[in-house]
Amino acid sequence: MSMKPPSYYVPPQSSWPIVGAVALFLVAVGAGLTVQTMEEGGAANVFGKVILTAGFIFLLYMLAGWFSNVVSESMSGLYSKQLSRSFRQGMSWFIFSEVMFFGAFFGALFYARMISVPWLGGSGNNEMTHEVLWPAFEAIWPLTLTPAGDTTLAMSWQGIPLTNTIILLISSVTLHLAHTSLEKNRRMALIVWLEITIVLAAFFLYYQGVEYIHAYQDLGLTLQSGVYGNTFFLLTGFHGLHVCLGTLFLIVLLFRIAKDHFTPKDHFAFQAGSWYWHFVDVVWLCLFVFVYVL
Structure with a gap:
């Protein structure tokens, strides 16, 4: 008796990764x-804003097209259980890459606060380096004085x-309640x-956005800085950019819920x-x- 091999859907070639790469560039x-x-202002600033706007337009176009393809394939029944496991593994690795992304920035913050600032302040037998590089430097955080002599407020x-x-x-609590409602099939x-x-x-x-305006206009x-x-x-x-992407993700999920794309047992997109x-x-x-605090 021959056994039918497990099916695994392989999507066709797609241009969306290239579009996404161009958008991010x-x-x-x-x-x-x-x-x-x-x-500086002037034409150079306008040119930068035009490129930035074009990048975001391409990014939204890519997200809309790629999401549409994936939703269409999912609703057509092309995805097997093994492919669903692949999606879970892919999302897990994606979040892990994001952890490493923010870990690099937190690492830079830690290095500046715990190593560079004390070193410039003369710690670790660096009194002479301190006097040569920045004699008036005070090893405090946040640094509200720049080498150019400009001051700011924290x-x-x-x-x-x-x-x-x-x-x-x-919002984390409300989203968890939404997930629980989906598992209990409480649509409203x-x-x-x-x-x-x-x-x-x-x-x-x-x-x-209000905070950034306050920082620039009131705190310098x-x-x-x-x-x-x-x-x-x-x-x-x-982080704000990630909140924007996450919000778009939630809006897409809301539209999919309106079209009854999820069931209590099959809703990985919502889980993701x-x-x-x-x-x-x-x-x-x-x-x-x-x-902010420390």
């Missing part, structure tokens, strides 16, 4: 040009940062809890979105402690 180049010419953990922390913690509760999560995500992004805290300004905006900025959102929440908690 344009985003990187556009962001770099925009930051470099932010103080961002307090109270106010908007604390509010955003509470918002993300609540699922939709309501997911919508609340999306609204909370929008509030987080809004308040982060910019990307040019030495290592403190660099680490602050890189960590919070990349939930994993990603909880990961973003955990990163923010670490960021709030090490960037």
